[in-house]
Amino acid sequence: MESDERAPLLLTRTILQPSTQHTLACAAVIAANLLERLAYYSIAGNLVFFLYGEPLCWAISLATVTILVLTAITYYLGLLSGWISDSYFGRYGTIVVGYIIYIFGYIVFIYVSFYFEKFEIHDFQNVTYEGTSCNSTWQKDTRPPVCADGNSPNCLTALYVGVILVAIGAGTVRTNLLSFGGDQARSGGIRSTHRFFTGYYWSLNLGAILALVAVAYIEDFNFFYGFIVAGSSLLLSFLLFLLGTKLYIRRPAGAINVFKIVYRVISNACYVKRNSNIQDDGTVHNFLDYANMEHEGGKFNVNQIEDVRRLWKLCKVFLLTIPYWMCYSQMVFNLFLLQGLHLHVRFDHFNECLSNNISDEIKSKGASANLCDHLPFIDYTDKKGTPPIPPASLAAFNAIFIVLFLPLIQKCYRFLSKKGIEALTWRRLWLGMLLASLALSAAGLLEYFRRKNIAECGLFRQVIGITHYDASPGISVLWQIPQYCLVGASEVFFVVTGIEYAYFESPINMQGIVMGLLWLARGIGNLIGIALLYRFQYSENILSSSKYLDCNRFDWYFFILAIFMLIFSFIFICISKCCDLSLDSVIVETHRRRNNSETESASATPQLPRRRAVIPVNFESSAE
Numbered sequence: 001m002e003s004d005e006r007a008p009l010l011l012t013r014t015i016l017q018p019s020t021q022h023t024l025a026c027a028a029v030i031a032a033n034l035l036e037r038l039a040y041y042s043i044a045g046n047l048v049f050f051l052y053g054e055p056l057c058w059a060i061s062l063a064t065v066t067i068l069v070l071t072a073i074t075y076y077l078g079l080l081s082g083w084i085s086d087s088y089f090g091r092y093g094t095i096v097v098g099y100i101i102y103i104f105g106y107i108v109f110i111y112v113s114f115y116f117e118k119f120e121i122h123d124f125q126n127v128t129y130e131g132t133s134c135n136s137t138w139q140k141d142t143r144p145p146v147c148a149d150g151n152s153p154n155c156l157t158a159l160y161v162g163v164i165l166v167a168i169g170a171g172t173v174r175t176n177l178l179s180f181g182g183d184q185a186r187s188g189g190i191r192s193t194h195r196f197f198t199g200y201y202w203s204l205n206l207g208a209i210l211a212l213v214a215v216a217y218i219e220d221f222n223f224f225y226g227f228i229v230a231g232s233s234l235l236l237s238f239l240l241f242l243l244g245t246k247l248y249i250r251r252p253a254g255a256i257n258v259f260k261i262v263y264r265v266i267s268n269a270c271y272v273k274r275n276s277n278i279q280d281d282g283t284v285h286n287f288l289d290y291a292n293m294e295h296e297g298g299k300f301n302v303n304q305i306e307d308v309r310r311l312w313k314l315c316k317v318f319l320l321t322i323p324y325w326m327c328y329s330q331m332v333f334n335l336f337l338l339q340g341l342h343l344h345v346r347f348d349h350f351n352e353c354l355s356n357n358i359s360d361e362i363k364s365k366g367a368s369a370n371l372c373d374h375l376p377f378i379d380y381t382d383k384k385g386t387p388p389i390p391p392a393s394l395a396a397f398n399a400i401f402i403v404l405f406l407p408l409i410q411k412c413y414r415f416l417s418k419k420g421i422e423a424l425t426w427r428r429l430w431l432g433m434l435l436a437s438l439a440l441s442a443a444g445l446l447e448y449f450r451r452k453n454i455a456e457c458g459l460f461r462q463v464i465g466i467t468h469y470d471a472s473p474g475i476s477v478l479w480q481i482p483q484y485c486l487v488g489a490s491e492v493f494f495v496v497t498g499i500e501y502a503y504f505e506s507p508i509n510m511q512g513i514v515m516g517l518l519w520l521a522r523g524i525g526n527l528i529g530i531a532l533l534y535r536f537q538y539s540e541n542i543l544s545s546s547k548y549l550d551c552n553r554f555d556w557y558f559f560i561l562a563i564f565m566l567i568f569s570f571i572f573i574c575i576s577k578c579c580d581l582s583l584d585s586v587i588v589e590t591h592r593r594r595n596n597s598e599t600e601s602a603s604a605t606p607q608l609p610r611r612r613a614v615i616p617v618n619f620e621s622s623a624e
Contacts, residue, residue, distance in 0.1 A: 021247055022187045026196050028244030029181035030203045035237035036177070037207030039102075040170050042215040042230030043109065044070060045208075046392045047163075048337050050113075050223055052467070056154045066160075067334055068530045070167050075523030077171030082179075082516025087257045091180040091512060092250050095173055099238040102169025106231040108162030112155055113223040175519055177241075179511045182503050183249055197503065201496050202406055205399035212396035220390045220464065258513045265291050265300055265308045272297040288312075307507035314505055314514055317581050318521040321429075323568045324494060325525025326532070327436055327561050331443070331487055332395050335554060336480065339447060340391030341469050343477040345462060347389075353457035353473065362455050371454055388464055394480045401488030409492055425501055426576045426583035432494025433569035437562045439486035444558030446483065450475045451555065505582060 044067065050056070051063040058066070085094035178200060185196035211230065219226030269291040276296050288305050292298045413423040450472045460473035498518065506514035576583045 022184050022192070022249075025184035025244055025247040025249070026181060026199070028240060028247065029177060029184060030196075030199050032237045032241040033177055033181070033200060034203040034207040035233045035240065036173055037204045038211045038215070039106065039230045039234035039237065041208045041211035042219070042226060042233075043166060045212050045395055046216055046219050048334065049341070049392060050219070051159070064334055064338070064533060065530055066163060068329060068526050070163050071329060072523045072526035072530070073164060073167035074171040074174070075519035075526065077168050078175035078519030078523070079513070079516035081172040081175050082512035082514070083258065085176050086510065086512040090251060091176045091183070092248060095176045095180060095241065098169050098172025098176070099241070101165055102173060103231070103234060103238065105162050105165025105169055106227065106234055108158060108165065110224065110227045110231055112158060112162070113227050171519065175515050176512060178499070179503070179515050180248075182511065183251065187249060194500070197496070197500055198406060198410065201499065202403055205402040208399035209396045209403065212399065213393050216390045216392040220388070258510050261304070262308050262311065265305060268297070268299050307510060310505060310507055311510055311514065313581055314502060315517060316579065317501070317583070318517050320572055320575060321498060321521050322525045322528070323565070324433055324436060325522040326528045327440060327565050329526040329529035330561060331439065332398055332484070335558075336395070336443060336483065337391055339443065339450070339554065340394055340477050340480055341464060342471045343391070343450060343475050343480070344460060344471055344473065345388040345391060345464060345477050358456070358458055365455065371451060388462070389477055391464065391477055394477060394484055397481050397484040398488040398491070401485045402492055405489060405492050406496065424584055425497060426573065428493045428497040429583070430569055430573055432490045432492075432497070433565055433572065435486050435490035435493065437565040437569065439483045439490060440558050440562035440565060442483040442486060444555045444562060446475070446479055447555035447558060
């Protein structure tokens with residue numbers, strides 16, 4: 001165990017062996033992650049549906065932006081919480097605070113949804129449906145007291161408080177739980193660490209499956225009970241994490257201030273370069289080498305400079321991931337869900353067509369027709385039949401594909417390695433981008449045929465939960481499965497590889513910051529996605545400000561994103577080849593070689609050559 005790590009003293013009085021201790025600690029973290037992800041995806045997976053339908057009746061644009069705000073804040077807070085855990089509270093303490101904030105956010109959603117029971121959902125005499133005036137019949141005297149002011153949209157302030165609290169809690173827990181679990185697995189060696197990351201991502205997606213299938217099914221009938229189940233899962237996750245306290249290896253809080261060290265190394269390098277005449281004797285390979293203590297005025301040793309250099313290299317890689325996250329934010333829990341709400345969600349009454357009541361002009365234009373015009377519809381709102389397929393549950397195929405494909409792809413990597421074909425980091429990331437482009441293309445094709453079917457046969461009015469939706473009469477929601485599976489395959493190659501790369505390439509005392517930067521890149525991608533949606537709303541040929549989905553050309557929007565992702569994937573290859581980003585290697589093998597070299601150098605304890613007197617560095621003292 002490293003000198004800067006500590007385990008509880010209680011372990012000295014137990015019979016636990018080190019291998020058993022780290023195994024149980026990793027298991028506790030993975031189980032807590034599973035339950036926490038179940039809680040998160042129970043909100044994120046159905047948030048658009050929750051806000052868009054009765055009785056809240058938010059507009060498409062506001063509901064869509066809200067889920068992007070949730071995910072953006074979640075990932076922006078990763079950097080701040082990573083810095084706090086590395087510099088002040090430690091990972092364990094930061095995770096505990098994050099869980100508490102998280103639970104308060106969930107209480108807001110449970111509180112608001114409790115009043116849904118007072119909303120008259122069975123009175124269809126003057127019913128409204130999405131796409132027209134969804135001014136819900138949720139009267140002031142039946143609303144929650146915090147929503148009784150009559151402002152529109154309903155409960156905007158209260159729900160945004162809940163969204164922000166959930167985002168802060170989820171971002172804090174997610175960022176630090178991953179690094180904290182890596183600390184537990186590290187004591188078992190490189191293979192143990194690699195198995196932990198595979199298990200961690202596997203549990204993440206298993207939690208998503210449970211949320212998107214079981215909890216989403218409950219939420220389609222009653223959001224209050226769905227949030228109760230998910231909130232109980234979050235509370236159980238917190239308790240399970242606390243139960244493993246006696247097993248954990250914890251780093252002391254406030255060991256270093258990462259930002260302060262980075263600033264001092266860079267400023268010292270600037271100072272030395274500006275005020276000294278160092279000859280090019282092979283000791284200066286890049287700018288940061290000027291801060292080496294073997295130069296006059298340099299104050300830092302080789303390892304400290306190398307840590308800052310690796311952090312800068314990781315920042316450049318994370319910048320290259322932003323376009324992927326921008327496209328990803330538009331897919332699974334956002335536009336794909338909206339598309340699913342307007343596809344046929346039942347197994348019966350397919351291909352019912354009202355073509356005789358549709359003008360020849362609309363039929364001839366097909367998918368390019370103006371579907372904002374009044375079209376005939378088949379009213380299925382008051383009929384019984386097969387139960388509907390919850391559109392949010394289709395996202396479970398994304399997670400199912402990951403759970404099944406992730407162990408298989410690890411075996412494929414080993415098989416290809418034996419054949420002399422290495423799964424280099426840049427290849428895995430590039431393949432993830434290509435699969436994301438294919439997923440967007442599949443969504444665009446489905447949207448094209450959905451619009452064409454409506455232009456030819458009219459609309460099929462269906463009820464999902466307590467809201468009416470105008471859908472395609474002949475295109476099933478099950479046709480979304482291929483695009484969700486393609487997104488899952490993209491995540492296996494891009495997201496899992498990115499997490500492993502970030503952890504293994506990061507300096508051990510900067511892992512919280514590095515994970516925060518990883519999620520920050522995702523948050524920036526989400527923010528760009530928000531801006532992109534608003535930008536295209538001013539282009540009437542693609543999107544519009546109407547809350548009616550058929551007034552928007554989302555098929556074109558999907559194709560634009562797919563082409564962009566395809567072009568950028570090749571730009572990514574060029575940049576990775578031109579810049580030294582350590583993407584031309586296998587992640588685990590690189591880390592193993594680095595560990596071996598560090599062990600050998602530590603045992604030999606070589607003295608750094610010094611040309612002049614060196615002043616010892618005190619990190620906590622103020623910079624000169």
